Amino acid sequence: MGTDRYAYASRLRRVEAVPKLWLTLGALILCISCGSAAVGLVTLALMGALTVGLGGQRAATLVRFLRLPLAFLAVGCLPIVFRPLPAGEGALWAAEVFGRFRWGVTAEYLRVGLTVFCKALGAVSAMYFLSLNPPMTDLTQALERLHVPKLLVELMELIYRFLFVFSDTARRIRVAQESRLGYQTAGRGLRSLGELASSLFLRAWRQADRSYTALESRGYTGALNTLPATRTPGRWLYGVLAAVAAVQILTWMAERSWLQ
Template sequence: MSAAHQSLLVPADTPVHHLAPQCKVAATALFVLAVAATPTGEYWPYLWYLLLLAAVAALARLPPLTLSRRLLVEVPFLLFVLALPIFDGPPSLTVLGVGLSVPGLHAATTIALKATFGLLATGILAATTPPPEIITGLERLRVPRVFTAVAAFMVRYTEVLAAELARMRIAAICRGGKARWLWQVRDVTAGLGALVVRSFERGERVYLAMVSRGYTGALPTALTGVAASRVAWAGALAMPALAAIGTVLAS
């Protein structure tokens, strides 16, 4: 998880960073579920969720700009949401000559808000927890071994693959290769095939080295983390519990 993913981490020495990953993963998931269950047309709970997220972000000493930059991935989706008030049912009010429907406006606002809060919550998780720790956390949450083993290999190989891909792209550009149109797709896919084979042969060697050092499909317990204390669980789950109070009061 090089460039694209590692940069999400904001290293710091805070209770949120030190919290056991399984607690953080569970708390994030529950918080997002609480937000997603908020009924349409109620807006005050989002203020409450924002307050909770802001408290956690402040505790983790995350710069607000870093978190909000994450919201950029939402832009194409927001363009779609913008269309809702225009096409959703008969127009009941007119703004700047465009007929808008009130239910459509409510739906669009609610969808955009929920997606935004999902992004902010997972953003805090990603900013305070490195990917290998998240996999450890998932393992602790009894996620089947196949998933965590595949995920661990994925983390291991992403770096190799990204470097290999960059190398091959530079080589292609040097030779004047510039795949832009559909009829050049053969260059791209042949390149992809070569990339898979090159990376797999490297990955195979990595795997054989691991097996010869005693890898059996699971990491040693020293690396798979420890059980979280009750205090850690209570602290982590307080956040989604407070959010859920807002959700229940709104519905």
């Protein structure tokens, strides 16, 4: 599902997930803390290169995923750049809206908008390192090792397991409904979707019931214990983290001194 399919094909698949988690979080936090466009672009390049170079993902895959948040970023940056201006303020471009309000673009807010855009792209590319490298099951085990409460981790593992069952069920119901013209008009579509959701709920419920019975008959006492697969520790990834952080900080300092 989604990015997970690619994570299973990653070259870093046999490496422990904890260092990957720290590498991502480190790059992410530095990227959003610096608040500069250059650091964002550098993070985008570095983390993208790591995903492609170390993880062995194809660059086209990464670009396809990077395009996904662009819709939000474009729409979300619009109100930053284009905003009401007080009368008499200098602007790159301005127009009267409804003949009374003056809206426009100033150099200052254009800069803010661009910074936010670049910063967000860098952060997204850092997050993709985590999405495209460790599979979700490794990640939940890493969370357990980091002392996230056991109940929460178990819920995550169960939810992840059920996701695939239910999305398959939903997909099959949808195909059946569409082949009977269930989505021909909007009204009919709403009703079909409602029926899909409710029968999905019922099936999910019965599935949970059956899983619980199956567990109980195998001596379930309230804990789902699984053996972790063998992984190499991957401590060298901390070195990569240090290198990425160093480049980010150097870029930030260079940008500041250049602006002054």
